[in-house]
Every structure is written in C-alpha cells, then in structure tokens.
Amino acid sequence: xxxxxxxxxxxxxxxxxxxxxxxxxxxxxxxxxxxxxxxxxxxxxxxxxxxxxxxxxxxxxxxxxxxxxxxxxxxxxxxxxxxxxxxxxxxxxxxxxxxxxxxxxxxxxxxxxxxxxxxxxx
Amino acid sequence: xxxxxxxxxxxxxxxxxxxxxxxxxxxxxxxxxxxxxxxxxxxxxxxxxxxxxxxxxxxxxxxxxxxxxxxxxxxxxxxxxxxxxxxxxxxxxxxxxxxxxxxxxxxxxxxxxxxxxxxxxxxxxxxxxxxxxxxxxxxxxxxxxxxxxxxxxxxxxxxxxxxxxxxxxxxxxxxxxxxxxxxxxxxxxxxxxxxxxxxxxxxxxxxxxxxxxxxxxxxxxxxxxxxxxxxxxxxxxxxxxxxxxxxxxxxxxxxxxxxxxxxxxxxxxxxxxxxxxxxxxxxxxxxxxxxxxxxxxxxxxxxxxxxxxxxxxxxxxxxxxxxxxxxxxxxxxxxxxxxxxxxxxxxxxxxxxxxxxxxxxxxxxxxxxxxxxxxxxxxxxxxxxxxxxxxxxxxxxxxxxxxxxxxxxxxxxxxxxxxxxxxxxxxxxxxxxxx
Numbered sequence: 001x002x003x004x005x006x007x008x009x010x011x012x013x014x015x016x017x018x019x020x021x022x023x024x025x026x027x028x029x030x031x032x033x034x035x036x037x038x039x040x041x042x043x044x045x046x047x048x049x050x051x052x053x054x055x056x057x058x059x060x061x062x063x064x065x066x067x068x069x070x071x072x073x074x075x076x077x078x079x080x081x082x083x084x085x086x087x088x089x090x091x092x093x094x095x096x097x098x099x100x101x102x103x104x105x106x107x108x109x110x111x112x113x114x115x116x117x118x119x120x121x122x
Numbered sequence: 123x124x125x126x127x128x129x130x131x132x133x134x135x136x137x138x139x140x141x142x143x144x145x146x147x148x149x150x151x152x153x154x155x156x157x158x159x160x161x162x163x164x165x166x167x168x169x170x171x172x173x174x175x176x177x178x179x180x181x182x183x184x185x186x187x188x189x190x191x192x193x194x195x196x197x198x199x200x201x202x203x204x205x206x207x208x209x210x211x212x213x214x215x216x217x218x219x220x221x222x223x224x225x226x227x228x229x230x231x232x233x234x235x236x237x238x239x240x241x242x243x244x245x246x247x248x249x250x251x252x253x254x255x256x257x258x259x260x261x262x263x264x265x266x267x268x269x270x271x272x273x274x275x276x277x278x279x280x281x282x283x284x285x286x287x288x289x290x291x292x293x294x295x296x297x298x299x300x301x302x303x304x305x306x307x308x309x310x311x312x313x314x315x316x317x318x319x320x321x322x323x324x325x326x327x328x329x330x331x332x333x334x335x336x337x338x339x340x341x342x343x344x345x346x347x348x349x350x351x352x353x354x355x356x357x358x359x360x361x362x363x364x365x366x367x368x369x370x371x372x373x374x375x376x377x378x379x380x381x382x383x384x385x386x387x388x389x390x391x392x393x394x395x396x397x398x399x400x401x402x403x404x405x406x407x408x409x410x411x412x413x414x415x416x417x418x419x420x421x422x423x424x425x426x427x428x429x430x431x432x433x434x435x436x437x438x439x440x441x442x443x444x445x446x447x448x449x450x451x452x453x454x455x456x457x458x459x460x461x462x463x464x465x466x467x468x469x470x471x472x473x474x475x476x477x478x479x480x481x482x483x484x485x486x487x488x489x490x491x492x493x494x495x496x497x498x499x500x501x502x503x504x505x506x507x508x509x510x511x512x513x514x515x516x517x518x519x520x521x522x523x524x525x526x527x528x529x530x531x532x533x534x535x536x537x538x539x540x541x542x543x544x545x546x547x548x549x550x551x552x553x554x555x556x557x
Contacts, residue, residue, distance in 0.1 A: 013294040017272035084264035106268035
C-alpha cells in the first residue's frame, strides 16, 4: 500500500519538483508551507514520514520539530530535516531537536527518495 | 617626543660637574659598579635613589626623569601582555625604548598591526556567521539551486513526462535561474564591500582619530563663521573610506560645528585662558552644557611648545568612544581603561561634575587637572532606557594652574599598571608579581 509523506516547505518550485518526484515513486504527497500551523497539519494528516524545511515562515522548522517530539503521538515519527545552511551549528540544532535525518540544500531527487525509503523501511 | 635617557643624563650632568662615579656612588650609598650600570641605562632607576642623585647633582628630578615616551612604553607593555608565554624582560621596557628606539617603535607598531588584524578577522568571522543579509542571500542561492537541480533532473531523467508537467518545469527553471542570477549578484556586491573594508584594517574610530590627530584635533573648516558643510568635509576626507567610518565622522563633525557656533574662537580661547579653563564658569558665560565646554577646550590648537589637552568620552558601558591622547596620560587602544579615572566616577553620578588632580602611575607620576561629567545621550523620555555619555578633559601642568587638591593616582589599564595594591584591579599586571 502506498505510503504518505507530508512535505513542509515554503519554496513553491521545490514543492512542485519534489512533489512530482515523490508521486512518481508511488508516494501520496501532501504539502504545507507555514511553520505556525505545521504541527496541527502533521496531526491532521498523520503521514508515515515528514520532510521539514528548517526555515519556514512564522515558526522555524527546528521549533516545529521540538513540538512534534514533545507530543507522544508524533514523538517517534520519522522526520527528514532540510536546511539551506550546512553549518555545524545547524546540524547540531537539528540533531538535538530530534531529526531522524538531516539533508542540506541543494540535494538531489534520488537522495531524498533513498532517504525516505530508509526512514520508512519501504 | 625626544627620548632622553635618565642614565645618560645622570652621566652627562656628573661629567659636567667633574665628579667621578666613585664619589657620586658613595654619596648616595651605592657601589660604583651599580652607578655605572645606571648611567649606561642598564638598570632602572626611580624613586628615592633618583631623588638623591638629582640633589647631589643639583638638578630637579624632573630634568633627569623626563623624556621617556610613555605612550611607547605602554605599547611595549601591551605587546608583552599579548604574548604571555614569552619570558620578556618587561621591567626593562623603558631601557629598551631608550637604547633601541627604532626597534621599540617596530615592536609597538607590529603589536598594533597584529591587534588590528585580529580584530578585523574577528569582525569578518562575526559577520559571516551572523550577518542577516548574507544569510538571506545564501539561503536564496541554495533554495533556487535546489529547485533548479530538482526540476532539471526530472526533465532529464523522467521517461514519458506529460506536456503540461514538462512546460511547468521549464517555466520554473527559467524563473529560478533568474532569481539565482540576482542572488548571485547581490552576494558579489556584498563581498565587494567586505573587500573594501578589508583594505584598511583600522576601526572607524581609529580612522577618525588618526585624521583628527593629523590636524591637532582642530578642524579649521568648521571654525569659520559660515562653516564648511559636513558633507563637503567628508568629501575631502579620503582617509575615511568605510561606510561606518564616514558615519562616525559625520556625527563628530556635526557636534563639533554646533560646539564651534556656540563657543567661537578666539573668544572661547581668551575666556578659557583667563578663567583658567574653569568649565563651570565657561558653561555659564557661553550658555552651554559642561560636556560641550570640555569638548571645546580639547579643540583648542596646541600652542608652540605647549602641552596638548586630552579628551576621552565613553558610553554607559564604560567603553571608550573617543580618544584624544595627551603625553604622559597613555590611553588604552582597545579594551577597558583604569576604573579609577574620574570619567567613571562621573558616569556613576550623572550631571554632577567631577574635578580631580590625577597622577598617572609611573616612575615620576605625571599630573593632570581633570574634569569629567556624564550627560544624557540621545533623547530623554519616559519608558526608554536612559543612557549617558561620559566626557573627561585632561589638562597638563603648563596649560593651567593646579588647584590645591590631593593627588588621585590612576593608570592606563590593569594589565600594564604597576600599582601593587588596588581595590579596582580586575586582572593581573605584567609589571607586578602576583599583581
């Protein structure tokens, strides 16, 4: 059965491209672009895996991730964190906030696919 | 400043009096060999022994001890403090600067350069790590690159892609490549600015101070009845290249001009000299605040052969924001100053002027009549944190009559201060063991 991914990212063209690639690979893709309402969207959609951008409008991806980890319902949900800054500081922030995996832009389509497969055992 | 040497002077004076080393040594109770070391500037001399020798030679102590370039010696001490692992003969800095003035200048200049470069590196690193403009530009570049890469590899790698999707990704790539070009350009222009600032390692404050020092802190163009505009002055100030340096200079010139209009020369000079620089009386006569009088006094041209008048200002944190140096009262280039300065006493009690006779620590303390006051900085208002600016004027002995006041000892900064017991000490001195 096809697995569901929630892509939380505010760059429209990245959403389109990644959304296209994931759909072609058999994923059911939902997207969301706002940090403040991201946690509620995760709970509503209950995806198998989340792709979360670090820099979102209204609430940072790191904060969203901390909220998800603090909630028992989403504490174990696989989350792939995306960031446009590969600095050690960000990597460390993501690790401490509880990211399952961390990827720096610009990544390739295949990297994202491989990573999601690994995270969900699909 | 000429660098006479105490030992050489003792020797010259002794020979002029046709006295032998043996005679003089026995009169002051030291061995002839030790006197010989002193005379060849191989031993430091000060305090009681110097006083005794001066008396036997019939000259004032000052004529033997003067002439040591205290700024240079202070710089050497700072240089030593910067390399604590090297066992430098710090107690012989004066001797070194006297015997090898050129080498000493070189050491001091290299120390200043190292300090400048370290600060520059720090500020560039700070900027790369925290500059929001740079972060936004980089973020934009990486985001568009991601979108382009992803879309391009879809177009190349997807078999039988629908026309609608293909057109959409073509459009997206076109859009994103434009955004990428713009972001790239803004990055380049950002790095250009950094590059320009990198060429002159001086801080904006130093740029301005250097420019002012070359004019003895007297800006002739701003003294005219219809003064040069600040913009015109900045245009002919090629030394100040950086944007922040020009902004700082602009503020300084504005204030200078407003002071000059309210206290025009030569009127102010004449009144200041006949009132013995009493800032309270001068403020009353010209109808201005005390800090303005102190600033104006420091803008007086130094008379031929006279001592310079010094000025420092600081903000509420005690950080020095302006320095006009004066011989015998070394000012720290970076970092904090001596907490005993009247400047900081004034900061602790705003509006209340402070007057003190300050003796700067040294072998022969040089004394200054010092006035300081702290006044509000920026607008006064409810609900806003009120900050103060401290202003301190240092008058040397030849410009003013010293009042009968106890001498307040003070230094430059703790690291190079010889004071052995001081409640205000915040770090060890390289000059005092276990200081």
